[in-house]
Amino acid sequence: MKIAVVIIPTYNEKGNIVKTIEALAVVFQKIKNYQMKVLVVDDSSPDGTAEVVRQLQKKFKFLELLVNSKKSGLGGAYLSGMKQAFGKIRADLVFEFDADLSHDPAKIPDFLSKIDEGNDFVLGSRYIAGGSIPENWALHRKFLSIFGNLFINFLMLDFSLRDWTTGFRAIKKKVYLAVEAELHSERFSGYTFQIGFLHKALRKGFKIAEVPFAFKDRVVGKSKIGPEYIKNTMLYLIRVRVKELLAMRIIRFAMVGAFGAIVQLVALQLWRIIFATEKTFVIANFLSIETAVISNFIWSNFWTFKDRKLKASQIPLSFITFNLSSAGSILIQSVIAYVTAHTVGLVPLFVVPTINYTVDTGVVSAIIGILIGMFWNFFAYNTFIWKKKKVDEKSPVTN
Ligand SMILES: Nc1nc2c(ncn2[C@@H]2O[C@H](COP(=O)(O)OP(=O)(O)OP(=O)(O)O)[C@@H](O)[C@H]2O)c(=O)[nH]1
Ligand SMILES: [Mg+2]
Structure with missing residues (x-):
């Protein structure tokens, strides 16, 4: 029979642990297709939680203590608990479960069903139909909890999971093995462990499902969660998100392009100091474009296409190609501007009310021109300048 271990980290939970274990025992009796166990991971709580657990072990054979x-911290406790559960106890599956009666043990069979349906990871969710947060929570706490999770949905651009921060979870061994190897290299202090673990499991493509449950406030004992939890979780997510986006070539390309536009504007002001007259303005304009082109070329070579960096001998010819590609992009934009001006002309489309700004076909044609110009550039860079190396097909790119 498969073994499922409910891991309960405890720190000063003397007043809760007895009730929690008793409630689990009742539920365990109804579960027939898994051998259920509990592993309490206590960090030598000063209140003597471990001693209480030792007493309980006499009555409950399924109860283990570490x-x-x-x-x-929570992360350290779970890591040591999982190591023991998947190692010595030979678990196929573990649960993450709080000692403070916030998690409804009666939902455990629902988690198991989801696992049996083929999911690798199941979250107890407060934000899907059937789930809830305590009604008596102060408004600011409800607000933070709901919008905090919504914010995560938007940040990750992923709406498939609704409760990213839940501490009620079921995790298969293969998820642990895949994620654990990476967890040690990053210092997951305390509660960041939860969001980090979930994020990595998601990125590794494991099947994740949610089960609704009604979160209950702890009645006895103190919460160990502090305001730094929200800060750390958000910082972690923003950090990994920025990393993920910057790993995408197209994002780096767009950023270099946007920076190039700024370079061009600033350079124009500077070149105009030298070429100030109406006649020489053309020179200032040309030089500002070339300044931006050089900046874009350098950034592209050392950042956007850093995995396909040019050899010194390739640079002169590539730089000429790069200039031709940029000229092509300007040509595309000019043609689109010319064509729209001579077909539809400057037709007002709508007025932005508060600032009384008229959006016309000229603006639209400029945006379309820039976008097509960008596509052309990206295509040209990839095809003519920073060509995919032949060896790439055999060995994966290491940047
Ligand atoms: N072993 C261990 N357990 C911990 C540690 N910090 C928290 N816990 C346990 O982790 C579980 C969740 O902690 P709580 O303080 O209840 O945090 P929470 O449930 O997210 O927040 P509340 O809504 O305040 O209950 C409880 O069982 C705690 O006893 C720790 O450093 N070590
Ligand atoms: Mg709690």
């Missing part, structure tokens, strides 16, 4: 000599 005592860590020092407090290492």
Whole structure:
């Protein structure tokens, strides 16, 4: 029979742990297709939680205890607990479960069903139909909880999961094995462990499902969660998101392009100091474009296409091609501007009310021109300048 271990990290939960274990025992009796166990991971709680658990072990044979000599936060407790559960206890599956009765043990069979349906990871969710947060929570706490999770949905551009921060979870061994190897290299202090673990599992393509449950407020004992939790979770997510976006060539390309536009504007002001007259303005304009082109070329070579960096000997010819490609982009934009001006002309489309700004076909044609010009450039860079290396097909790119 498959073994499922409910891991309960505890720190000063003397007043809760008995009720929690008893409630789990009741649910375990109804589960027939898994051998259920509990592993309490206590960080030597000063209140003597471990001693209470030792007493309970006499009554409940499914109960195991792991005592860590020092407090290492929620992440540390779960890592040591999972190591023991998947190792010595030979679990196929673990649950993450709080000691404070916030998580409804009666939902455990629903998690198991989801696992049996082929999911690798199941989240107890407060934000899907059937789930809830305590009604008595203060408005600001409800607001933070709901919008915090919505914010994560938008940040990740992923709406398939609604409760990213839940601490009620079921995790298959293969997810643990895949994620754990990476967890050690990053210092997941305390509660960041939860969001980090989920994010990595998601990126590795595991099947993740949600089960609704009604979160209950702890009645006894103190919450260990502080305001730094929200900060750390958000910082972690923003950091990985920026990293993920910058790993995309097209994003780096767009950023270099946007920076080039700024370079061009600033350069124009500078060149105009030298070429100030109406006649020489053309020179200032040309030089500002060339300044931006040089900046774009350097950034593209050392950042956007850093994995296909040019050899010194290739640079002169590539730079000429780069200039031709940029000229092509300007040509495309000019043609689109010319064609729209001579067909539809400057037709007002709508007025932005508060600032009384008229959007006309000229603006639209400029935007379309820039976009097509960008597509052309990206295509040209990839095809003529920073060509995909032949060896890429055999060995993966390392940047
Ligand atoms: N072993 C161990 N357990 C911890 C540690 N920090 C928290 N826990 C346990 O982790 C579980 C969740 O902690 P809570 O403080 O209840 O945090 P929460 O449930 O997210 O927040 P609340 O809504 O305040 O209950 C509880 O069972 C805690 O006892 C720790 O450093 N070590
Ligand atoms: Mg709690």
